[in-house]
Amino acid sequence: MEQRDGHIFVVGKRKRGEAATSERAVEANPEKIVIVGGGAAGFAAAEMLRREQYAGSIVMLSDDEAPPADRPNLSKDFLAGKAPESWVPLRGESYYSKNQIDLRLGTQAVRLEPRTREVILAGGDSVRYDRLLLATGAEPIRLTIPGADQPHVHTLRSLADCQAIIERAATARRAVVLGASLSAS
Ligand SMILES: Cc1cc2nc3c(=O)[nH]c(=O)nc-3n(C[C@H](O)[C@H](O)[C@H](O)COP(=O)(O)OP(=O)(O)OC[C@H]3O[C@@H](n4cnc5c(N)ncnc54)[C@H](O)[C@@H]3O)c2cc1C
Structure with a gap:
């Protein structure tokens, strides 16, 4: 395939397993990995890449305003007032700069352009990648x-949600919990 003037042209059949030289170089040695999602999965992937000596660029995009957090704590010790807020982030802020992980909070990915290997952000900016990891987790069912x-x-999902519940609980006299799984227990 060839790209000209924004169009893709089929110019012949590639032999099985054969890739263009530049593509092969990128496949073998990606220079930039973009992770969409700032939860435990995205964080674990970034941490493991660095632990395994990946030397390229890592960008983490998260539409949350808070850094990757220990969500289970939000329905347990932190919510109960038995743990300080410093227990909630999976790592302190300096971890990301020290490990050259470009963590971009409050940044929502709205579209993917696999052909040009770009993630398009709300607001119109784009981030190029050689490899893309989608670790966007799940959203609670909002009634x-x-x-x-x-x-x-x-709804109990983020650090901000938990803080709002703690604030309300200071003066509330009765609470009703809808849902009876892990987060509710
Ligand atoms: C209150 C609470 C208590 C829990 N307790 C337990 C427990 O006790 N035990 C247990 O095993 N599990 C528990 N869980 C579940 C556990 O936290 C999840 O399984 C885990 O967080 C999943 O991690 P994840 O990274 O896959 O997804 P998530 O944590 O959902 O992270 C996804 C990330 O992607 C971001 N994102 C999504 N879409 C976009 C986009 N378009 N652009 C940019 N960013 C985006 C989100 O903002 C978020 O940062 C609990 C969850 C909650 C909410």
């Missing part, structure tokens, strides 16, 4: 029933 949008109804 759409009447009343669910009231300010005293919370």
Whole structure:
């Protein structure tokens, strides 16, 4: 295949297993890995890449404002007031700069362009990659029933959600928990 004027042309059949020289170099030795998602999975991948001596560039994009966090703590010791906030982040802020992990918080990926190997961000900027890891996790099911949008109804997912619940619990007299799995216990 060839790219000209923004179009892709099929120019012949490539032999099985054969890749263009530049593609082969990138396949064998990616210079830049972009991770979309700032949860435990994205963090673990970035940490392991550095531990295994990956020397290229690592960019982590997260639409959360807080760095990768120990979410289980948000429904346990931190929520109960038995752990300080410093226990919540998986690593301190300096970890990322020391390990040359370009952590970009409050940054939402809205589109992928696999052909040009780019992640398009809300706001229109783009980030190029040689390898892309999608570690975007899961979102809680937010109720759409009447009343669910009231300010005293919370979803427990992020550090900000947990802080809001703690604040409300200081004066609340009764709480109702919807959901009966790990986070609720
Ligand atoms: C309150 C709570 C308590 C829990 N307790 C336990 C427990 O006790 N035991 C247990 O095993 N598990 C527990 N879990 C589940 C556990 O935390 C998850 O399994 C784990 O967080 C999954 O990690 P992840 O990285 O795959 O996804 P997530 O933690 O969901 O992270 C995904 C990340 O991707 C980001 N993202 C998503 N879309 C985009 C986008 N388009 N652009 C940029 N960034 C994006 C999100 O902001 C987030 O940072 C709990 C979860 C919660 C919320």
